Each structure stands twice: as C-alpha cells, then as structure tokens.
Amino acid sequence: MARRAYVPSGKSDPGALPRLAVAAALAAVLGGLVLGFVSQWLSLLLIYPAALGAVIGGVGVSRVKSRHVRQPLAVALIGLGAGLLGETSLHLVKYARFRSELATMLNNNPGAAAYVEANGLDAAVDAALTEESATPPILGYLELAARNGVTITKAGHSSSSSKPTLTGVGVYALWVINFLIVCGIAVGMLVSEARKPFCEGCVGWYDATHPLAFGAGDSPTVKQAVLRLEGSQYAEAARNLGASDGKSATRLTLLGCAKCNAHEPLIELTRITGLKGNKPHEKKVFVSLISPSEAAQLRAATRPAPAS
Ligand SMILES: [Zn+2]
Incomplete structure (x- = not known):
C-alpha cells in the first residue's frame, strides 16, 4: 500500500564507470589466469567459478562504494563482461598448457618428425588440433577437451584412474553453468551494492x-x-x-x-x-x-x- 521503494538515481562520480570496468576486467583476467594455472593440480569444479565470481564482485563492490555508483544496470553489464573475460582467460591458460603438452608429444613421436621438420612445431600442433579441417585450433582444442570429458569426484579432485563423469554435451553444459555461476555471483554482488540507498x-x-x-x-x-x-x-x-x-x-x-x-x-x-x-x-x-x-x-x- 504505502510502501515507497528507494530507487537509485542512476548517477555516479565522474569517470566512475570506466574505472569500475577496468578494475573488474583486471580482477577477472588475473583471477582466470591464477585459476587456470592452479587447475593443472586441482580440478575445483563449481568452486572455481564461485571464487572467480567473488573476486570480480569483491573488487567491483569496493569501486562501486568508493565512487558512489548508483547505476544497477550499468554495473550488471560490467559484471557480465568481466565474467566472460575471466572465463575466457581461464580457458586460454588451459589451452596454452595443452598446446605445450601436445608439442612435447609430437617432438617425441617419430611418425610426426617429418611434418615437424617441414612445417615447424607450432604448425604441427595446429594441424593435430584441427585434424585438417578449417576450424581454428582453439575450437579443435575445445572439441577435444569436451570429448575427453571431465571427471567429477566427491573430493573435488580430478582422478585419472576413473572414467570421466561428463563428456561431449555435458562438458559444454558444465562450461555454461560455470559461466553462469561466475556472472551470477559477480553481477549479484555489484547490483546489490549499487542499489543501496544514497543521499x-x-x-x-x-x-x-x-x-x-x-x-x-x-x-x-x-x-x-x-x-x-x-x-x-x-x-x-x-x-x-x-x-x-x-x-x-x-x-x-x-x-x-x-x-x-x-x-x-x-x-x-x-x-x-x-x-x-x-x-x-x-x-x-x-x-x-x-x-x-x-x-x-x-x-x-x-x-x-x-x-x-
Ligand atoms: Zn544527507
């Protein structure tokens, strides 16, 4: 009945949004790189996207607070963009690691020696990933990663002895869920801060x-x-x-x-x-x-x- 809700004014300090966007992007890339690095020992399923979301959200919230950002929609978009950036850098770290593993394998494989000799190691890795189709190597890698699957164990550690729990479509779905968790947490934290009442x-x-x-x-x-x-x-x-x-x-x-x-x-x-x-x-x-x-x-x- 007589409830009047507080409505954010849509204002902020001059230059606040670009600064917030840069801070969130840096947090996302750095968080993605660190988690991508750590993922070679630990598979932090569902914990890592929550951590990445919290890192982006935490860094963003401090900027929203200090720069007086009262723009929920704008901060939501920034959170979404940062989440995408964070997930991308995480996958890129894994991709780079996979390429170097593949390069070592090709170097030790006598059957590939002639191709490596003629085209160079980098091109040989590309060729192995794309299997002579025209797709970019990174898509070949993602396909391969999905086919190989993800193993979910109770302790959250990956185990090479058991069969993968998820393969193919399941892996793609997991990536989407991870992305949604990262963005959900980051956007939720940012929006709730930008909606706080302000004089x-x-x-x-x-x-x-x-x-x-x-x-x-x-x-x-x-x-x-x-x-x-x-x-x-x-x-x-x-x-x-x-x-x-x-x-x-x-x-x-x-x-x-x-x-x-x-x-x-x-x-x-x-x-x-x-x-x-x-x-x-x-x-x-x-x-x-x-x-x-x-x-x-x-x-x-x-x-x-x-x-x-
Ligand atoms: Zn006042």
Whole structure:
C-alpha cells in the first residue's frame, strides 16, 4: 500500500564507470589466469567459478562504494563482461598448457618428425588440433577437451584412474553453468551494492541507523505492525511492538544520512527468529521511504524518556 521503494538515481562520480570496468576486467583476467594455472593440480569444479565470481564482485563492490555508483544496470553489464573475460582467460591458460603438452608429444613421436621438420612445431600442433579441417585450433582444442570429458569426484579432485563423469554435451553444459555461476555471483554482488540507498544532497551512502523500537516477533504482532506501517502509522507501530519472548523479536529502525535532515530515510521492520539457537535469522518484512518531516516526528516520539 504505502510502501515507497528507494530507487537509485542512476548517477555516479565522474569517470566512475570506466574505472569500475577496468578494475573488474583486471580482477577477472588475473583471477582466470591464477585459476587456470592452479587447475593443472586441482580440478575445483563449481568452486572455481564461485571464487572467480567473488573476486570480480569483491573488487567491483569496493569501486562501486568508493565512487558512489548508483547505476544497477550499468554495473550488471560490467559484471557480465568481466565474467566472460575471466572465463575466457581461464580457458586460454588451459589451452596454452595443452598446446605445450601436445608439442612435447609430437617432438617425441617419430611418425610426426617429418611434418615437424617441414612445417615447424607450432604448425604441427595446429594441424593435430584441427585434424585438417578449417576450424581454428582453439575450437579443435575445445572439441577435444569436451570429448575427453571431465571427471567429477566427491573430493573435488580430478582422478585419472576413473572414467570421466561428463563428456561431449555435458562438458559444454558444465562450461555454461560455470559461466553462469561466475556472472551470477559477480553481477549479484555489484547490483546489490549499487542499489543501496544514497543521499543525493550530501553525496554519501546512508550510513546512520536510528533505532525506533524493539519488540515481539510473533506472527500476530508482526502482521499488525506491518498493517500500521502500510497505513503510515509509524509511531503507533513503534509503540505497539510489545516485548520479545526471547525466541523471536522485531526491530524497527530508520536508515538514513547522518549529515542532513533533508533526505528521506528508510523505515525498516526486521523480524528476527531463532534467537535461542546459534543461528538467528533476520528478515526485513517492511521497508519504505518516509518523508523528512515524518522522520523528524517519529524520532521525537520514540525518544526514550529522560532519566529523572
Ligand atoms: Zn544527507
């Protein structure tokens, strides 16, 4: 009903996007090279794309934060491009390694000696990869890699003794899944950072959390509180939260800019469950922008009574 979502302004500091793109691309290439290098000893199936995505996302997020990037779509595209770059550099490292292994094999193969003598080792490797068809050698390598398959073992280590788990189409599907994992993690991290609330007047992220009330976390109380908040009865919602039973709780806060009173803060109702266990779970059940005057009234109404 009366929920007003925060919408990013689509602005950023001058030159922020190109810098972000360069940083993400460097992280992607470097991450891809390192993982491609490590992959000769360890096959980090599904772990490596997650790591690569986290590296790209982590480097990107720090730039989004410091350069005040409020452009979710642009950062999503940058994350996608960096993911593609990272995966490509990883495959290129594997390709280079395979070529050098193949070159050693051809050098030791008397049957290939005449061809190597006449055309050079590099051309012999190309010829071995393309099998006399017109496709580029790298595609020949990818085909060969897919045909040879990928072995998935429980420990995540490759084992030469067992048969490959995936071959052909399965390997291509795995590459697509890896790419999606890299991009999913990188894009997710970047977009969620670029969507964080920002004070356009002070040019700074919302960084001040003002507690309004702490209360019961049972369903009827939460439902009632959400209804009041949707009806813009913020002070009533704060007053009627009740008391936590120690198992669940609710927290009502204002998130805003510490430097000014002209911005619209976010009122947030968070439900916390599993307080007795060792893994409490928090979920925001209501989030809305409120006007500066509403926020000022609310702060005054919920101020704790001065000790007498
Ligand atoms: Zn401000």
